[in-house]
Amino acid sequence: xxxxxxxxxxxxxxxxxxxxxxxxxxxxxxxxxxxxxxxxxxxxxxxxxxxxxxxxxxxxxxxxxxxxxxxxxxxxxxxxxxxxxxxxxxxxxxxxxxxxxxxxxxxxxxxxxxxx
Amino acid sequence: xxxxxxxxxxxxxxxxxxxxxxxxxxxxxxxxxxxxxxxxxxxxxxxxxxxxxxxxxxxxxxxxxxxxxxxxxxxxxxxxxxxxxxxxxxxxxxxxxxxxxxxxxxxxxxxxxx
Numbered sequence: 001x002x003x004x005x006x007x008x009x010x011x012x013x014x015x016x017x018x019x020x021x022x023x024x025x026x027x028x029x030x031x032x033x034x035x036x037x038x039x040x041x042x043x044x045x046x047x048x049x050x051x052x053x054x055x056x057x058x059x060x061x062x063x064x065x066x067x068x069x070x071x072x073x074x075x076x077x078x079x080x081x082x083x084x085x086x087x088x089x090x091x092x093x094x095x096x097x098x099x100x101x102x103x104x105x106x107x108x109x110x111x112x113x114x115x116x
Numbered sequence: 117x118x119x120x121x122x123x124x125x126x127x128x129x130x131x132x133x134x135x136x137x138x139x140x141x142x143x144x145x146x147x148x149x150x151x152x153x154x155x156x157x158x159x160x161x162x163x164x165x166x167x168x169x170x171x172x173x174x175x176x177x178x179x180x181x182x183x184x185x186x187x188x189x190x191x192x193x194x195x196x197x198x199x200x201x202x203x204x205x206x207x208x209x210x211x212x213x214x215x216x217x218x219x220x221x222x223x224x225x226x227x228x229x230x
Contacts, residue, residue, distance in 0.1 A: 004159075031215045042222045043160060043205060048215035055215040091159050095216075103148045103209060103216055107159035 002026040004108035006092050012114045013082055021077045021111045023092030032075045033093040033105060034067065036060070043091065049075065082115045089113075118143055120208050122221025129228050135193040137224045139206035142187065146208040148216070151180065151191045154203045154223075163204070164191070196228045 005024045013019050025032050034046040048055040049067055066078045075094075079086055089112050093105040121140045129135045139149075148167055152160035166173045166180040166189065173180045179192040193200055206221040 033215070033217070035218075043207075043218075043220040045217040045219065048217055050215045056217055058217070093159075104150070104162060104165070105216075105218060107152075107161065109157075109159045 004092055004094055004106050006090075006108040006111050008111060009109065010112045010114075012116065015084060015115055016081050019079050019082055019113060021079075021090050021092075021113070023075045023077075023108055024073050025075055025092065025094030026096075026106055027073070029094035029096050029106075031055075031095040031105075032067075032069070033095075034077045035091045035093060035107075036088040037091065037110075038088045046077075046090075079113075082113075084115050087113060087115045118219055120206060120219050120221040122206050122224060124224060125222070126225045127227070129196045129226065131196065131198060131228055131230055133196050133228075135196045135200070135226055135228070136190060137204055137206070137226070138188065138190045139221050140186075140188045141208050143208070143210065144187070145210040146219075147211060148209045149180070149182065149189050150207050150209075150218070151178075152205045152207060152220075154205065160205060193226075196226075198228045198230050201226055201228050 007022045032049040035043050037043045047057045047061045064080045068076050089110045091110045092108045095105045150165035151163045153163045154160045164175050164178045168184050177194045182189045203223045205223050207218040209216040209218050
């Protein structure tokens with residue numbers, strides 16, 4: 001069964017450093033998302049992406065964050081200058097474009113980011 | 117108005133029992149209500165979902181009950197099994213532009229005792 005994959009599974013970085021989290025969505029999906037989950041808290045929406053542009057973003061997704069689809073398979077989240085409070089599990093998700101299907105979002109296993 | 121409130125925070129059920137998790141929302145523009153199951157160290161996995169034009173949806177041991185007038189929906193797990201022990205999140209989304217953002221509840225940690 002197709003699945004969303006994410007790399008790396010864990011990343012430790014120093015405060016102020018840039019990190020890039022990578023995702024490979026399900027191959028025929030055209031809607032892409034990033035969510036984050038701070039330890040013990042709920043999953044929070046960051047950004048959605050469709051047709052090579054941001055569709056929606058939350059208040060969390062400030063100028064330090066950016067997303068990109070550099071090729072036909074990868075979808076990346078970049079944090080330019082990490083802060084301690086960026087420590088969280090970051091989930092990528094994707095959904096199909098077919099009518100009645102795009103609501104169903106499939107999540108990857110996540111990247112656990114720890115900022116020291 | 118974007119919040120989805122979920123209860124209880126944790127739930128302990130005996131094997132074979134019924135697990136019930138409740139959620140409430142405020143935004144009447146929400147039109148899709150999924151439940152996700154999450155095991156430790158894994159991403160959320162879609163369990164079952166409902167749209168507001170029906171009051172109940174059943175898939176195997178999992179049932180969503182939906183009360184549009186009360187703006188509430190709940191997940192019932194019949195014949196709960198130890199393998200069901202996980203964190204369950206309700207969520208809601210609305211049609212807005214081209215993609216949809218999910219608004220999640222705070223999660224319920226379910227433990228099913230053998």
